[in-house]
Amino acid sequence: MKKWAVAMAAVLLLFSGCSNKEKENVQEPVKKEKVVEKVEDNKQEQEKQEYPYFYPLTGIGSTTETDGRAVAVMVNNHPKARPQSGLNKADVVYEVLAEGDITRFLAVFQSERPDNIGPVRSARDYYVNLAKGLNALYVAHGWSEEAKKMLEGNVVDNLNGMVYDGTLFKRSKTRKAPHNSYITYDNILKGAKQKKYLMEGSPPSFTFMSEDERKHVIGNDATSVQITYSKGGISDSILEFDPTLGKYKRFFSGGEQTVDLDTKEPVLIDNVFIIEAVHKIIDSYGRRDIDLQSGGRAYLIQMGKVNEVDWANRDGLIVPMKNGQEIPLVQGKTWVNVVPTSPGLEKSISFNVK
Structure with a gap:
């Protein structure tokens, strides 16, 4: 009888241990899920707090x-x-x-x-x-x-x-x-x-889109853009969109890429903002008076897409506008190309040039 009692006690302890292990196994995924949720919350919180400051001209x-x-x-x-x-x-x-x-x-x-x-x-x-x-x-x-x-x-x-x-x-x-x-x-x-010039004080800021909004830019295709300044073509340029970088590479009229003389690093552009402005020749040397105050028509080119917009001078800063609202730029570097109203945007700009 004593042996039987001892055996039964051992069996009961064994089932009790298995039951506890089963409970632990059932509860374990719940604990892991809570940990994952906590990590995700911390990650989102870190992303929100990662950049408390932004550069006014790039939005970075x-x-x-x-x-x-x-x-x-x-x-x-x-x-x-x-x-x-x-x-x-x-x-x-x-x-x-x-x-x-x-x-x-x-x-x-x-x-x-x-x-x-x-x-x-x-x-x-x-x-x-x-x-x-x-x-x-x-x-x-x-x-x-x-x-x-x-x-x-x-x-x-x-x-x-x-x-x-x-x-x-x-x-x-x-x-x-x-x-x-x-x-x-x-x-x-x-x-x-x-000269005792103060070097504090930031420039006025452009309006920028978020990184998520950057992924959803819409418009007509503009993977290749040619800007023509004259019949001679000496200052013409071509911009080629690199989808792996999400940026435009710039080339001179002869096909040579625009790079830095000293480091050989390429010029990479996030926003190409082409505006049309009135140009007037004012002397025998061919110097010009260019109206950069009145606003007018423009193209805004971002992420391989182009949209026809307007431009305005906002307290000295030239910005893209549409229906009276300032349009956000992609975070990064911007080139503003100013072409004459004569011949105008349509004759100065070509898209998807091969």
């Missing part, structure tokens, strides 16, 4: 403060000035005709600082106004008469190679004037300090 997030004055540099686009230095680091580039059929770039830096920028070229009044609208420190080498009056009248804080040639501005030995003037970012800051 940062864990540190993004305050700081923009710097706008006139960059030469003559064929003898290519490839240029620093364009790949610019938050925004304005490409506008200067004399004849050659464009110049106003390269605006705020989120990144290239070591070297150039070749630096001379100022024009409409570039000065663009820099003023961004509250940027304006950097050029030379000036037209109207631009000289504006700069000497302190319309905008500025550094000019006519004053600092050989000091802040250096001449490259591998190129000939006027295609050989360069300035480093360190020298820009040095010049600002010498």
Whole structure:
């Protein structure tokens, strides 16, 4: 009997242990699910808190403060000035005709600082106004008469190679004037300090879409875009959309890709904003007066798609509009191409060029 009692007790303990194990096995997935939910909640919370700051001209997030004055540099686009230095680091580039059929770039830096920028070229009044609208420190080498009056009248804080040639501005030995003037970012800051310019204060901000909205951009196909500035084609460019990057690569009229002279890094563009503006020849040199105030028609090209929009000057900042509402840009770098109303957008821009 004692043996039987001992055996029964052992059996009962065995079933009790199995029962407990079964309970543990039933409860285990519930515990795991709760852990997964907790991890997901923490992940979402981290994503929300990941970027408390954003750069005003790119919309790209940062864990540190993004305050700081923009710097706008006139960059030469003559064929003898290519490839240029620093364009790949610019938050925004304005490409506008200067004399004849050659464009110049106003390269605006705020989120990144290239070591070297150039070749630096001379100022024009409409570039000065663009820099003023961004509250940027304006950097050029030379000036037209109207631009000289504006700069000497302190319309905008500025550094000019006519004053600092050989000091802040250096001449490259591998190129000939006027295609050989360069300035480093360190020298820009040095010049600002010498002239007691304040370098705090951010530029006005564009409106940006979220990363999720970026994936759902709609419009007509624009995987390849050609911008024509003249019959000669010296400043024409082609933009090719790279779907793996979600960005546009830029090529000069001869097919050479736009890359940085020093690092060989390509210029990659997230927003191509092509605006139509009235151009008037004002002197025998072919200098122009360009209306960048009145607004007009435009194309906004993003993520391989194009939409016909309007443009407006919002307190000095040129922005895309539709039905009276500002249209958000894709986070990243933007090029604003200004073409004349004559011949106009339709004749200046071609899509899906092969």
